[in-house]
Amino acid sequence: MSDVQTDERTYRVVRNDEEQYSVWWADRDLPAGWYAEGFEGSKEACLERIGEVWTDMRPLSLRRRMEQAAAGEALANAS
Numbered sequence: 001m002s003d004v005q006t007d008e009r010t011y012r013v014v015r016n017d018e019e020q021y022s023v024w025w026a027d028r029d030l031p032a033g034w035y036a037e038g039f040e041g042s043k044e045a046c047l048e049r050i051g052e053v054w055t056d057m058r059p060l061s062l063r064r065r066m067e068q069a070a071a072g073e074a075l076a077n078a079s
Contacts (some may be wrong), residue, residue, distance in 0.1 A: 012038040018059035
């Protein structure tokens with residue numbers, strides 16, 4: 001008898017408003033604040049998809065603040 005269990009459930013890739021990704025069971029309601037990204041499959045396939053699309057781990061709000069700070073610096077340097 002094998003100790004390895006096979007997970008044959010279907011998962012989906014989900015994303016929140018901060019553009020952070022996770023894996024969720026396809027047959028369950030999504031938790032508040034999370035949205036289906038559009039990809040479903042095995043857990044491994046979903047994790048591969050996340051690896052392809054989630055290339056910047058910084059939350060969206062942080063990226064926006066950093067862009068605003070950089071734009072402010074560019075304006076200050078142009079004066």
